[in-house]
Amino acid sequence: MKKLTVELNEKSYPIIIKHGLLDDIKSAIEENYKGKGRFFVITNKTIYKLYEKVLANFEHIIQIEDGEECKNFITFEYIIDKLLEAKIERGDCIIAFGGGVVGDIAGFAAASVLRGIDYIQIPTTLLSQVDSSVGGKTGFNHKMGKNLIGAFKQPKLVLIDPKTLNTLDIRQIKTGLGEVLKYAFIEKTATDKDFKFFNFLKNLKNSSSEALYGNLKSHWEEIIYISVSMKASVVSKDEQEKGLRAILNFGHTFGHAVEKITNYKKFTHGEAVAAGMIMAFNVSLKRGHIDEKYYAEAVNLIKNYNLISDDMKNFNKDDIFNAMKSDKKVDHTKIKLVLPVKPFEVQLFDDTKEPLIKDSLL
Numbered sequence: 001m002k003k004l005t006v007e008l009n010e011k012s013y014p015i016i017i018k019h020g021l022l023d024d025i026k027s028a029i030e031e032n033y034k035g036k037g038r039f040f041v042i043t044n045k046t047i048y049k050l051y052e053k054v055l056a057n058f059e060h061i062i063q064i065e066d067g068e069e070c071k072n073f074i075t076f077e078y079i080i081d082k083l084l085e086a087k088i089e090r091g092d093c094i095i096a097f098g099g100g101v102v103g104d105i106a107g108f109a110a111a112s113v114l115r116g117i118d119y120i121q122i123p124t125t126l127l128s129q130v131d132s133s134v135g136g137k138t139g140f141n142h143k144m145g146k147n148l149i150g151a152f153k154q155p156k157l158v159l160i161d162p163k164t165l166n167t168l169d170i171r172q173i174k175t176g177l178g179e180v181l182k183y184a185f186i187e188k189t190a191t192d193k194d195f196k197f198f199n200f201l202k203n204l205k206n207s208s209s210e211a212l213y214g215n216l217k218s219h220w221e222e223i224i225y226i227s228v229s230m231k232a233s234v235v236s237k238d239e240q241e242k243g244l245r246a247i248l249n250f251g252h253t254f255g256h257a258v259e260k261i262t263n264y265k266k267f268t269h270g271e272a273v274a275a276g277m278i279m280a281f282n283v284s285l286k287r288g289h290i291d292e293k294y295y296a297e298a299v300n301l302i303k304n305y306n307l308i309s310d311d312m313k314n315f316n317k318d319d320i321f322n323a324m325k326s327d328k329k330v331d332h333t334k335i336k337l338v339l340p341v342k343p344f345e346v347q348l349f350d351d352t353k354e355p356l357i358k359d360s361l362l
Helices: 021-032 045-050 073-085 100-115 126-132 162-167 170-190 197-204 209-217 220-237 244-249 252-261 269-287 292-304 317-325 354-359
Strands: 002-006 013-017 039-044 060-064 093-098 118-123 137-142 145-152 157-160 337-342 345-349
Touching: 002 220, 013 021, 013 220, 021 118, 021 157, 021 162, 039 045, 039 100, 045 060, 060 073, 073 100, 073 137, 093 100, 100 118, 100 126, 100 137, 100 145, 118 126, 126 162, 126 170, 126 220, 145 252, 162 220, 170 197, 170 209, 170 220, 170 244, 170 269, 170 292, 170 337, 170 345, 197 220, 197 292, 209 220, 220 244, 244 252, 244 337, 244 345, 252 269, 252 317, 252 337, 269 292, 269 337, 269 354, 292 337, 317 354
Parallel strands: 013 157, 039 060, 039 093, 093 118, 118 157
Antiparallel strands: 002 013, 137 145, 337 345
């Protein structure tokens, strides 16, 4: 078992990482959460079928549809309707049980209903375990862009069971690996600890996809712990993204544009972020921030994890750029990009010109 804390004064909360944690979920919650109200579990239909025995521990369960395309106002309204119909009270607690979509929209429901109640994150996918379950970003998508509606709402507790990753197929693992690789490239900016995460992931790579994911399986707890440690470090210093926390968006401005123009259906979030990171490395190399050696090593690492496909290279450059302009991080029409400046260090820039951005697309 590994345990760490997101340090936010009165809003601090523990993160527990333990293989088999879900086998005694009630005890894990009782040991780490002091609330006395009812629990309202929000999950999706796919997760419910996989974990029906675990969820039998809870009386109130709200099931939503699966997929990024369901992270919208219609689903949010459905959740709120169900909570109010059950006469939810301020002393009650929402449990987000599932992947990133469930965590984001359930967290926003917790931030909104009755002007805010407690919630707990129990992430079941690699993407949610290494990234979205920690940090308090909640919300849903709008037709104008990803996560344009939301709020900062920190959970009271995050419970992570790496055993849930056994139910995921390789494509689902890949979407989490996009975020995992991100931490390797931002490590020195994110934390004072020396995880040497880039070398760790580089040593795990293998030309055979099946062998690679087999190697990863025996290291999930460590991979999750290192990733979450970096995110917790950043969030503790900058909860609401006034400065440092922007580095967690490395690859995301490009990546969100890719997701948007494909209606969130063609590529997973991690695949889009992986493509976005290569585009960011392209910009950085052209601007002279990094040398050819680090550029080649970084891009090769991303490609060796098999996250990039040929059909990511056929986008209309104007469509990508226009989608980037609607990103929620745009400030006074300036597109903000997190760019590598040294090995494992990044910095935020808002002065990259349109021709260079277009020239750096895949």
